[in-house]
Amino acid sequence: MDWTILQFLAPAIVASLVIVGMHAYLGLHVVERGVIFVDLSLAQIASLGAAMAVWQGYEPQDPAVYWMSLGFTLIGAALFATVKGHAARIPQEAIIGIAYAVASAAVILTLSKAAGEAEHLRDMLVGNILSVQWPDVWLTSLIYLAIGVFHYVFRRRFLDISIDADAVAARGVSVRFWDFLFYASFGFVVTRSVAIAGVLLVFCYLIVPSVGGMLFAERIGTRLAIGWVMGTVVSLLGMYFSVQFDLPTGATIACTFGLVLAAMAAARPLLRRRA
Amino acid sequence: MRMLVRPVVAAMAAVALTAVTATAQSKVNVVTSTEDLASIAREVGGDRVNIIALARGVQDPHFVEPKPSFILAVNRADLYIAVGRELEIGWLPPLLTSSRNARIQPGARGYLDASLNVRILDIPTGQITRAMGDVHPLGNPHYWLDSGNGRRIAQAIRDKLSELAPDGRASFAQRYDDFDRRLAAAEKRWDAALAPYKGTKLVTYHRSWPNFMDRFGLEVIGYVEPKPGIPPSPSHILALIEEMKRQMVKVIVVEPYFSLRTPQSIASQVGGRVLVLAPSVGGAKEATDYIQLFEYNVRLLAAALKDVTGK
Numbered sequence: 001m002d003w004t005i006l007q008f009l010a011p012a013i014v015a016s017l018v019i020v021g022m023h024a025y026l027g028l029h030v031v032e033r034g035v036i037f038v039d040l041s042l043a044q045i046a047s048l049g050a051a052m053a054v055w056q057g058y059e060p061q062d063p064a065v066y067w068m069s070l071g072f073t074l075i076g077a078a079l080f081a082t083v084k085g086h087a088a089r090i091p092q093e094a095i096i097g098i099a100y101a102v103a104s105a106a107v108i109l110t111l112s113k114a115a116g117e118a119e120h121l122r123d124m125l126v127g128n129i130l131s132v133q134w135p136d137v138w139l140t141s142l143i144y145l146a147i148g149v150f151h152y153v154f155r156r157r158f159l160d161i162s163i164d165a166d167a168v169a170a171r172g173v174s175v176r177f178w179d180f181l182f183y184a185s186f187g188f189v190v191t192r193s194v195a196i197a198g199v200l201l202v203f204c205y206l207i208v209p210s211v212g213g214m215l216f217a218e219r220i221g222t223r224l225a226i227g228w229v230m231g232t233v234v235s236l237l238g239m240y241f242s243v244q245f246d247l248p249t250g251a252t253i254a255c256t257f258g259l260v261l262a263a264m265a266a267a268r269p270l271l272r273r274r275a
Numbered sequence: 276m277r278m279l280v281r282p283v284v285a286a287m288a289a290v291a292l293t294a295v296t297a298t299a300q301s302k303v304n305v306v307t308s309t310e311d312l313a314s315i316a317r318e319v320g321g322d323r324v325n326i327i328a329l330a331r332g333v334q335d336p337h338f339v340e341p342k343p344s345f346i347l348a349v350n351r352a353d354l355y356i357a358v359g360r361e362l363e364i365g366w367l368p369p370l371l372t373s374s375r376n377a378r379i380q381p382g383a384r385g386y387l388d389a390s391l392n393v394r395i396l397d398i399p400t401g402q403i404t405r406a407m408g409d410v411h412p413l414g415n416p417h418y419w420l421d422s423g424n425g426r427r428i429a430q431a432i433r434d435k436l437s438e439l440a441p442d443g444r445a446s447f448a449q450r451y452d453d454f455d456r457r458l459a460a461a462e463k464r465w466d467a468a469l470a471p472y473k474g475t476k477l478v479t480y481h482r483s484w485p486n487f488m489d490r491f492g493l494e495v496i497g498y499v500e501p502k503p504g505i506p507p508s509p510s511h512i513l514a515l516i517e518e519m520k521r522q523m524v525k526v527i528v529v530e531p532y533f534s535l536r537t538p539q540s541i542a543s544q545v546g547g548r549v550l551v552l553a554p555s556v557g558g559a560k561e562a563t564d565y566i567q568l569f570e571y572n573v574r575l576l577a578a579a580l581k582d583v584t585g586k
Binding site: 004005007008009011108111112128130131133242243246247248249 | 340341342343344346347350366369370372373374375502505506508
């Protein structure tokens with residue numbers, strides 16, 4: 001292996017570790033709530049916002065495009081917080097899936113009406129972790145830090161709602177308001193991380209570590225610790241494979257997640273017997 | 276034993292390393308965006324250059340997935356040759372930044388935009404408005420498909436290589452002259468093969484072929500997919516079928532990286548045929564270098580046109 005590559009991969013490695021830190025935590029909530037595909041849906045709604053801005057004549061690099069996509073994400077967050085089928089028998093995954101399909105199709109329609117350069121927009125929305133630059137890494141770290149502190153302060157409230165929303169509602173807490181805060185902060189994170197790492201990778205970072213944690217532990221804290229370790233190991237291993245076999249980095253990390261999770265599941269019975 | 280092995284290995288490594296740098300010093304490391312540019316650079320540079328092409332000929336050069344080896348290759352490059360005209364806008368700028376190689380940044384001596392002195396088609400004139408649809412403000416980036424432009428690219432590469440490696444000037448000039456001669460001889464053959472079909476009308480999938488068709492006097496009357504990645508609307512396809520029937524157009528040219536389903540259904544409606552041509556070196560097995568690329572496309576196109584026109 002050629003170690004000089006490391007100096008070029010440094011921003012990508014740091015970025016992936018920052019993403020692990022935030023997403024392994026949010027993933028616990030997402031899996032606990034059973035809204036597995038909410039990040040894909042919010043990411044698509046964010047793309048729709050960006051596509052709308054480009055259609056309105058903004059350059060893809062214009063800050064207005066980012067604000068527009070953030071605005072759409074907040075609308076999506078409000079939608080997921082309000083249209084909850086608690087009473088209505090409609091599974092929330094159905095609403096999330098519908099939002100995903102309609103938003104994806106609306107992106108196609110919007111881009112078909114936009115002038116030139118529309119074909120490049122997709123690349124700009126869906127980032128590639130290999131080409132992440134240091135300023136992006138620092139900005140992302142700051143945003144995640146702020147959101148992490150916010151979640152740490154209100155961790156009990158968020159967790160109680162994720163685990164048993166009805167019990168919290170019975171205590172007279174506005175679940176809707178807290179759900180909006182959850183989805184809004186979540187949308188903030190996802191819009192950012194999809195822009196630097198791409199949809200596929202962000203989904204893996206969100207779901208796989210928390211599933212890996214569930215294999216071995218009941219307690220939330222332990223699961224989170226397992227998720228963080230797993231995410232870190234997989235990121236580094238995936239980068240190594242990507243360099244060693246010269247494969248596209250994002251897709252390699254995603255497949256490494258699958259391999260490591262399978263290995264963990266296979267090792268589980270052995271560990272259980274010994275315990 | 277162990278104490279002996281270590282220094283021996285280290286010494287061997289040092290020798291190997293100096294050997295590598297010694298040969299690398301006398302050669303110019305060239306990285307190109309596409310295999311077309313690599314092929315032309317090879318014609319001019321010969322064994323005085325090392326050449327790496329990033330996008331494969333079977334790939335759509337608008338969309339290229341960067342790999343770790345790309346960063347290393349660009350980091351070590353003395354010269355980067357880009358297609359330009361915003362063709363690589365989706366993937367090249369972050370790659371050049373990540374490579375942290377000051378020699379090949381746009382504007383530096385080691386960055387060559389191959390499109391600067393070629394003949395560019397489809398440059399929009401006047402104000403660009405949204406009503407015009409998909410417009411490249413800098414003109415059509417598929418200019419290498421006119422062999423006249425291939426010659427101009429070769430001249431630009433000859434001049435740039437002579438600037439970067441002055442001791443190779445005579446060799447680059449001589450190799451360019453040789454390429455120019457072979458290209459001119461081949462052009463006579465291609466012009467003759469397609470001469471009977473001058474003025475024939477065609478439809479193409481993407482706007483990759485205006486330079487190629489213009490060179491051989493063929494006329495493109497429409498496109499299957501008005502925008503890359505955006506499926507055509509039913510009314511667009513109906514209008515295209517009507518237009519093809521009215522003007523008796525029988526051939527749809529498709530790039531190898533697009534699905535054949537829509538073109539084939541259109542072709543069956545008008546009683547025509549779909550023809551997959553190679554837009555880049557490496558885009559078909561026979562298209563091994565720049566001259567072979569035209570050789571291949573001209574042969575296939577002439578055979579198809581002979582069939583449908585009966586000439």
